Amino acid sequence: MFMAMKDMFDLPLETKKKNVGTKTFGGYIGRSPKTPLYESLGIEYPDMPGQVQAFTDVLWPHGNPSFCQTLDSMTKVMIGLEQIIRKMVFESYGLEKYYESSIKDTETAMHFVKYDPPPNNEPAIGANPHTDGGFITVLNNNLPGLEILSRENEWLPMEPRQGTFTIFIGDALQAWSNGRLHIAKHRVIMRGKKDRYTYVMFAIPKDEAVIEAPKELVDKDHPLLFRPFKAMDFRRYSFANMYKDDLNVLESFAGIV
Numbered sequence: 479m480f481m482a483m484k485d486m487f488d489l490p491l492e493t494k495k496k497n498v499g500t501k502t503f504g505g506y507i508g509r510s511p512k513t514p515l516y517e518s519l520g521i522e523y524p525d526m527p528g529q530v531q532a533f534t535d536v537l538w539p540h541g542n543p544s545f546c547q548t549l550d551s552m553t554k555v556m557i558g559l560e561q562i563i564r565k566m567v568f569e570s571y572g573l574e575k576y577y578e579s580s581i582k583d584t585e586t587a588m589h590f591v592k593y594d595p596p597p598n599n600e601p602a603i604g605a606n607p608h609t610d611g612g613f614i615t616v617l618n619n620n621l622p623g624l625e626i627l628s629r630e631n632e633w634l635p636m637e638p639r640q641g642t643f644t645i646f647i648g649d650a651l652q653a654w655s656n657g658r659l660h661i662a663k664h665r666v667i668m669r670g671k672k673d674r675y676t677y678v679m680f681a682i683p684k685d686e687a688v689i690e691a692p693k694e695l696v697d698k699d700h701p702l703l704f705r706p707f708k709a710m711d712f713r714r715y716s717f718a719n720m721y722k723d724d725l726n727v728l729e730s731f732a733g734i735v
């Protein structure tokens with residue numbers, strides 16, 4: 479996958495720009511002043527028929543069947559893993575009855591990210607501190623750089639390990655769990671001289687989905703922490719507040735004080 483990603487990012491800029499999305503999380507994002515080392519491409523709904531093929535055709539009009547196949551099977555693995563984890567989470571609360579409807583309310587997006595090495599060998603920010611907005615994120619990267627903010631407010635490095643994926647809980651699942659699940663803030667710091675690649679699958683609520691903690695998770699010891707909200711409204715709010723590092727977007731959007 480990482481080799482295929484190198485070929486993908488080595489394509490001419492005009493070709494990469496042909497990767498367009500309909501939402502804020504699809505399509506090509508070039509280097510910008512706030513994230514000068516970051517570049518990404520994206521596919522919305524890679525699990526829907528024809529989407530992986532269409533994405534491949536845009537980048538390689540003469541075809542690239544091996545990329546298409548690799549991506550297709552990788553997508554299935556990552557989505558399958560996400561569903562197993564979500565099921566385990568729901569079961570752990572005795573709430574498996576909500577699993578099917580939660581999956582029905584879900585759509586997926588796949589991102590491919592390339593981070594350039596920092597200029598003049600000084601550590602530099604690759605991705606700004608953030609939480610992922612959706613239900614669950616599944617990702618893999620080829621080099622260190624990912625850091626997780628601990629509950630003690632320390633940045634801890636997450637070393638990539640071959641054959642493993644990193645999983646993040648997103649804001650939507652934290653709200654659903656009435657705060658029982660912890661969302662870890664994370665960032666990427668680039669060091670060294672090598673390009674860094676990440677591929678990441680986001681399982682996110684559909685626009686119209688309403689995120690609301692089930693009644694079983696709310697009682698007098700666990701008062702409701704977040705008002706119910708529509709996924710689309712939260713997405714807009716998060717996007718508008720993207721670079722406010724100290725802001726807890728979920729709390730400021732839906733927190734009940």
Ligand SMILES: O=C(O)CCC(=O)C(=O)O
Pocket residue numbers: 589591605610617619623624664665666675676678
């Ligand atoms: O590149 C990484 O390791 C992290 C990427 C990430 O956090 C994201 O895309 O949301």
Ligand SMILES: [Fe+2]
Pocket residue numbers: 608609610664
């Ligand atoms: Fe993230």
